[in-house]
Amino acid sequence: DGGITQSPKYLFRKEGQNVTLSCEQNLNHDAMYWYRQDPGQGLRLIYYSQIVNDFQKGDIAEGYSVSREKKESFPLTVTSAQKNPTAFYLCASKGQGVAYGYTFGSGTRLTVV
């Protein structure tokens, strides 16, 4: 059953800690994306990767880092440099072609404690 899996569903971070959010897909999609969702706002792009071993910054990359060592995996690290990390994080992947939709994971809610 193809899909995109994010884990964990809920994550708590202490001040000054780095945390890593997992995103795995078995859709054979080349492109993967990380978005941040805050209440009442549209999703904002953090990082994206269109091919293995390559990724680009999105609109709000500061305080975040990613890696793309495998086609299936695109983990996001929220570093201590991200001053306001509490948010809902969504990972997405996309197949080739304009008509292909984006498939989203079920999200990770990160809370700073």
Next chain:
Amino acid sequence: KNQVEQSPQSLIILEGKNCTLQCNYTVSPFSNLRWYKQDTGRGPVSLTIMTFSENTKSNGRYTATLDADTKQSSLHITASQLSDSASYICVVSEQAAGNKLTFGGGTRVLVKP
């Protein structure tokens, strides 16, 4: 700056009634427009995707329209059900620019019995 504005921000309707959600955008050059449904705490799920030449597309009780001249889209929900309670997000894609997506802030729909 490319923007996607949705209205209303939220609405409450009675089960069985119809409703229409609006989306205005300034994204240019336009590639396609997508409507997503997002249940609370979950990732968005695609409802429809429309390119420049399409002005209407249906998915069950959901019907999306697109007027590329006025840069407006609407999503009509027919005979609403309790399960339609969710946020509905309008997303517009740019031509080239990596098909960059611009997300609207969403309309939160609550269907009451």
